[in-house]
Amino acid sequence: xxxxxxxxxxxxxxxxxxxxxxxxxxxxxxxxxxxxxxxxxxxxxxxxxxxxxxxxxxxxxxxxxxxxxxxxxxxxxxxxxxxxxxxxxxxxxxxxxxxxxxxxxxxxxxxxxxxxxxxxxxxxxxxxxxxxxxxxxxxxxxxxxxxxxxxxxxxxxxxxxxxxxxxxxxxxxxxxxxxxxxxxxxxxxxxxxxxxxxxxxxxxxxxxxxxxxxxxxxxxxxxxxxxxxxxxxxxxxxxxxxxxx
Ligand SMILES: [Zn+2]
Numbered sequence: 001x002x003x004x005x006x007x008x009x010x011x012x013x014x015x016x017x018x019x020x021x022x023x024x025x026x027x028x029x030x031x032x033x034x035x036x037x038x039x040x041x042x043x044x045x046x047x048x049x050x051x052x053x054x055x056x057x058x059x060x061x062x063x064x065x066x067x068x069x070x071x072x073x074x075x076x077x078x079x080x081x082x083x084x085x086x087x088x089x090x091x092x093x094x095x096x097x098x099x100x101x102x103x104x105x106x107x108x109x110x111x112x113x114x115x116x117x118x119x120x121x122x123x124x125x126x127x128x129x130x131x132x133x134x135x136x137x138x139x140x141x142x143x144x145x146x147x148x149x150x151x152x153x154x155x156x157x158x159x160x161x162x163x164x165x166x167x168x169x170x171x172x173x174x175x176x177x178x179x180x181x182x183x184x185x186x187x188x189x190x191x192x193x194x195x196x197x198x199x200x201x202x203x204x205x206x207x208x209x210x211x212x213x214x215x216x217x218x219x220x221x222x223x224x225x226x227x228x229x230x231x232x233x234x235x236x237x238x239x240x241x242x243x244x245x
Contacts, residue, residue: 044244046235049124052077053114056100056128056197058085058092060216062223063129070231078117082110083195103200104193114197118205125149125238126201126209129227133216137164138226141179143186143198143209149238151179153210156233161226167213210234 052075054063062081062145071077080086084094093099093110102108116127132139138161143226154163154177163177172181181189189199198209214226 012206016072022202025113038191046239047124047242047244048074048076049122050075050231050235051118051123051126051201051239052231053079053081053120053126053128053197055080055082057098057130058082058088058090059133060091060129060131061086061089062131062214062220063212063227065220066224066227069228073228073232075231075235076121078114078121081114096136100196101194101197103197106190115200119200121203123205123207123209125207125212125244126205127200127231127234128197128201128209128211129231130213131223132213135164135167135213135217137162137167137177137214138214139164139167139174139177139179140212140230141167141169141181141198141213142198142208143173143181143202143210145180145183147208147241149234149241150210151181152237153233154178156237157229158163160229164226206239 052067052070054067054077055061058080061080064086067077067079082093082099084090085092085099088123091098093102093108097108099108099110102111105111140150140153157163164174165176167174167177167179169179172179172185174180186199186202189195190203195203196211198211201207201209212227212230214223216223218226
């Protein structure tokens with residue numbers, strides 16, 4: 001009898017103890033909602049493989065002066081390519097050479113720095129921002145004869161700028177704002193080993209490479225705005241011609 005009584009008391013005591021409830025067994029908790037299928041991420045609007053280079057010629061600073069804005073706009077930018085020239089407002093490198101003739105050479109550290117950047121950021125399109133101290137109107141030099149990107153950029157900007165009707169670069173003559181060396185002309189550069197950055201990028205990566213020029217005599221704000229507008233329109237049109245994946 002005593003045994004039965006103590007067992008009953010014991011059971012009574014056990015029942016009165018609060019029982020821990022496991023988190024996952026809590027009563028009246030709604031089941032976790034099933035995750036909704038994630039929406040597809042939106043397709044990028046613009047190409048991201050557009051590389052912009054600035055300050056190849058140190059006395060043509062407008063591209064370098066807008067490069068922070070270009071980075072904010074999402075462009076991949078390298079510059080100034082000629083830091084000594086930018087510091088000293090000098091077209092040439094400290095050793096007197098023109099960097100934009102040195103891209104085939106092994107003994108030019110500034111050219112190698114640009115080439116290394118391009119190896120790590122392969123361009124689908126390269127825009128090299130310059131100014132022409134003697135220029136009377138803006139113009140583009142397009143390395144890459146296979147597309148009409150340069151012409152389309154000029155058409156898009158014609159209402160804003162009076163492009164040089166007869167631009168000339170070395171012996172190569174252009175028209176209506178565009179200089180577009182033909183394949184034989186580009187081949188001739190290979191023989192001479194005098195490579196501009198635009199030519200080097202086209203030859204190495206097969207990308208269209210445009211040297212962007214505006215008169216160095218324009219007020220600084222106008223030069224900066226022009227560089228930004230060309231980059232903006234180039235990206236829009238290049239992305240239409242070659243939609244991003
Ligand atoms: Zn230049």
